[in-house]
Amino acid sequence: MNHQKIAVLGPGSWGTALSQVLNDNGHEVRLWGNNLEQAKEINEKHTNTRYFKDIILDEKIVAYTDLKAALDGVDALLFVVPTKVTRLVAQQVAALLDHRVHVMHASKGLEQGTHERISSVLTEEIPEHLRGEIVVVSGPSHAEETIVRDITLISAASIDNNEAKYAQSLFSNDYFRLYTNNDVIGVETAGALKNxxxxxxxxxxxLGFGDNAKAAIITRGLTEITRLGVALGAEPLTYIGLSGVGDLIVTGTSVHSRNWRAGDALGRGEKLADVEKNMGMVIEGVSTTKVAYELAQQLGIDMPITETIYQVLYENLDPRTGILEIMRRETRAENEF
Structure with missing residues (x-):
């Protein structure tokens, strides 16, 4: 692909890792955020030590705190900001953008209150004349591994196949590979709900449980994710792909996952407020649990694992008690959907 100018909105771990992928592919990367000290560090020391202690970034990756300057003349935007601020940042972009661009996002969550997917938020806030159809970049990926150029395969989903192919060409290289997909609902819900x-x-x-329990929650969790996603209009097969079971495996089994680490701390008896404070990064699974629980109640979807995690996070249910309640539920057929 020809040289492209891309504004990456969000200098967190994933935004930084994806900036490096784009830079490796010869594109001009403008990494925007609102932290002056962080931007200064990236530009002067070429590090982002809040997220990566030993990584030196290419000096061609330039950090911006001025959104208007970051957007000037770009070909594409990549949103990698937390779900809770996506709408606000999209509104700011819409007010400043003066030309048509490709719009992608690589965040994983559902908006509280509205229950909307991120692509829906972006579609609502950025006028159609300024963008193509939204592309969702999602799949099994740890920023800590992508930043050291470990092999990573994920999806680029859009209802416009040309837009998905644009993202595919933009990112794909010898260590980072994208597959196109047209099931935006499936890819987004899979990425959000697996947290x-x-x-x-x-x-x-x-709590001290082993691999048997790990396998149980991943497989039965995937069933719950699929139930809710299909009710929202997704294709069932999406959930056995990269953005579904792939992302669930990588997030549900690794210490790299902040959601897994948060759950581990809760299981060891720490309070949620302390876990969030100590993490220093957004734990998307906490807010997404609330949205998914509310959606399940609204649509009449049976999601016992999600409901139990909601009760642990928001109603102070003891985790071990919650597990016993699930195990004592009425028995049923595995393929009962």
Whole structure:
């Protein structure tokens, strides 16, 4: 692909890792955030030590705190900001953007209150004349591994196949590979909802349970994710792909996952407020649990694992008690959907 100018909105761990991928592919990367000290560090020391202690970034990756300057003349935008501020940042972009661009996002969550997917938020806030169809970049990926150029395969989903192919060409290289997909609902819900199950998997570990329990929560968790996603209009097969079971495995089994680490701490008896404070990063699974619980109640979807994690996070249910309640539920057929 020809040289492209890309504004990456969000200099967190994943935004920084994806900036490096884009830079490796010869594109001009403008990494925007609102932390002056962080931007200064990236530009002067070429490090982002809040997230990566020993990584030196290419000096061609330039950090911005001025959004208007970051957007000037770009070909594409990549949103990698936390779900809770996506709408606000999109509104700011819409007010400043003066030309049509490709719009992608690589965040994983559902908006509280509205229950909307991120692509829906972006579609609402950025006028159609300024963008193509939104592309969702999602799949099994730890920033800590991508930043050291470990092999990573994820999805680029859009209802416009040309836009998905644009993202595919933009990112793909010898260590980072994208597959196109047209099931935006499936890819986004899979990416968001797996964080809930990762919290639960971490809690099982913190409580001292082993691999049997890990396998149980991942497989039954995938069933719950699929139930809700299909009810929202997703294709069932999406959930056995990269953005579904792939992302669930990588997030629900690894210490790299902040959602898993949060659950592990809860299982060991730490309070949620302390876990969030000590993490120093957004734990998307916490807010997504609330949204998914509310959606399940609204749509009449049976999601016992999600409901239990909601009760642990928001109603102070003891995790071990919650596990016993699930195990004592009425028995049923495995393929009962």
């Amino acid at each position: 809930i199950i990762a919290v639960g998997a971490g809690a099982l570990h913190g």
